[in-house]
Amino acid sequence: MIKLISINKTYQIGDTPLRALRDVSLNIDSGEYLSVMGPSGSGKSTLLNMIGLLDRPDSGSYLFDNVATEALKEERRARLRGENIGFIFQSFHLINRLTAFENVELPLILTEQPIKSRRQAVAEVLDMVGLSARASHKPNQLSGGQLQRVAIARAIVMRPRLLLADEPTGNLDSASGSEVIEVIERLNRDGITLVAVTHDQNLGDRATRHIRMVDGQIDSDQR
Amino acid sequence: MKLVDQISFNWQIFQRHGLRTFLLLAAVGIGVASVILLTSLGEGARRYVDREFSALGNRVLIVLPGRSETTGGAPPIYGSVPRDLTLEDAYTLEKIPGVLAVAPIVAGTTTVAVDSRSREVITLGSNQSFFTVRKLAVGAGQILPARTREDAMAVCVLGVKLKRELFGNARALGEWVRVGDRRMRVVGVLEERGESLGLDMRDILLIPVRTAEQLFNSPSLFRIMLDIAPSADSDLIQTKIKAVITERHEGEEDITVISQDSMLAAFNSILTTLTLVIAAIASISLLVAGILIMNISLISVSQRRKEIGLLKAIGASSRQIRQLFLGESLLLVSLGSVAGILFAYSLIAFFSSLWPSFPLMPPLWAVPAAVGVAFFSGLTFSIVPAKRAAGLDPVLALRGVQE
């Protein structure tokens, strides 16, 4: 499903260029469960953004379903992202003025789904993450674990085939963390491809494929 | 994104920033309201003049003695000419087809006295047709008798203010007043009516035209006013009037004919221009409101970087982000315009109840123009912020990094 070929990415930070990715090549099949680990600044977040089509490579090629994405227009990439990829962030990135329900509803609104099917889809995913009772709460009324589960619901409401998680348990206590891990692993068992960037050895170990990055390169890739 | 969803999305932002939104609405509202209010002043003045004229009946011609060929073409206002325009001249005009009534006017100032009370007033000498042409009616008694057409009867009609000054609350009808060196009997008192074309009808004295000729020792008419038939061709009648008088004056065309329509048109064009200028000046405030919107939008974009990053991450394209921000400005301008229109109309209603005689009302184009300028200004000044939002790098935006 995902094929990275010799991806390079350099950021200019002040005067010094920072090579975030060096010649990274990686294949990910449908339904895989990957963890990406490594020290800070090793390029793992950049790799995740690259896979999530949020970033463009300086050189190299990224085939998503055999489509070369680096050549696509921004519009097309946005649609590909919206329809196929779900994101989960360490800091949740929920919009404070919106209720849990409305936050989850956002991707559906952006793609102009009819209201009726929208409500049904949101209700379904909120049920899936066990938050049906909290639908009308705003983010400041929810606990950390609940917030991340709302974010997961938002990530999967479009029925994506790929779920990208950037430190999903980083801001959570261990109990909430395990709840979240349990939810995303269940999604993986149902067929979704899961890529998680993490510092959390516990989470990293649970994956079926472990990638370790050092200095913008894939240091090891173990199944 | 559907329109309903976009509006509700923007609306939630407004609710979140209540005060800021309120101030922006106020800015747009003040601009729109001031355009509407100020133009309604100009339009009100235009309507006022219009009404004054139509109170005369809309088909009135005025003949003035004298002619001026000078540039600028101001009509000869002095009324003094070598060859008098006479009552006979006036009555000859009655034969022209299409002329319904001819009111000759001798004008002057004179002293009116009852016992020891005396006042100096504008005195008009005319006949019954004057009441027809100027749409005047008496509140008590009767108008000048029919015989005043030719006879120098010693009768007069008083304006209401003049009547009060001379007689107080006592009965004036049938009483004698001294007018200059003559005595005249009061036969009527005009009904209460304010100014008409700059002449305070409450403070005048009306006497028969022949009496006025004798009183002022002059056969010269100050004006002739004519009522013409609604179906008549005004230009044709004006030509005929000139021809008739020229013939009577031994080939000299020494009169000026003004149609009420042309005077009205002149007033209209002056006041319309004035209204447009005022509207343009008031629109500057909408420009200022536009700049304010731009400023706030830029701030909003930098405050909502993470949100923009997130929207991009969940599949929003640059175009959608741009639309979202433009939509926000549009919604703001719409609400501000509505507020401004409501505010303006309620003020207009308020002032109208204070001064019911002044027809305060915005011209038809005022509301569309005000709203149009508001939208133009709002949109133009939102392009930069919206572009900036759309161009944000989602990765950096998500981290909340300022570029």
Added chain:
Amino acid sequence: MKLRDSTSWIFKALWMQRTRSLLTIAGFSIGIAAMVTLSTLGEGLRTFVLNEFTQFGSHIIALTPGKTETFGMGGVLNTTRPLSLSDAAAIGTLPNVEAVVPVVMGNAKVKAGQRGRDTEIAGVGGAADKVWKLELALGHFLPVDDLERSRALVVLGNKLQQELFPGLNPVGQFVHIGGARFRVVGVLAEKGEFLGINMDEMVFIPASKSMQLFNRQSLMEVDIFFNPRVSSETMAKKIRQFMIDRHGFEDFTLVTQDQVLATMDNILSVLTYAAAGLGAISLLVGGVGITTILMITVTE
């Protein structure tokens, strides 16, 4: 905080948010510019009009027949209480009165040979050129002689001379006005408009001839120019008393130039305020802008 410290603090804060500051300033300055421009225009108009009015000096009193104020029409209408040439002449003999100009205006055709022109006729006195600062291109102005027995002489406006006597010297020639014959004694230099009246197309004849021509019993106005060392009030009082003695009671109106100027000034000031107010709306919106930005800055 010391002034210097607080100033640098403010500048730093403004510089950090320079787009924001720039836009706020832009909005506000458009408002200020609108207000300043409009009030300047109003003030300019005021100065212009007042200058027009004071160009003949401010020691003028206008005497019109009748007691009522009728939009300056008082002298134009007929009256049963006429103001005569002998009234004007008598006022001329009062101490401190420097010049008296009787005025009777009218419209008539001026003819010279085959050429004719309908225009405005001003019946005046021989002192009119001096007090109205009229300059002559040819010949001289009407002579200062007995107001009541003037000769049939005429002074032509500049443009009228060109129309009636193109390329010729009209001095000594005759023109016909309303059937009477007048000898041309002078031509005015180009003057332009004064308060909407085009002086270049006027004809000046003696007031007594004008009264005959137009069959008027009364002068329309008498302009009295007096010694600048005497105040308007004193002079007006004297003239009023003098005229009451002559006519038996007050059947005339005196308006001093000071009163005219005060009225004009009032009207034009209101106009200026209105224009400034119009501009102030933009300033108000600019002010709302500053409030908004301050609110946001405080919240941040």
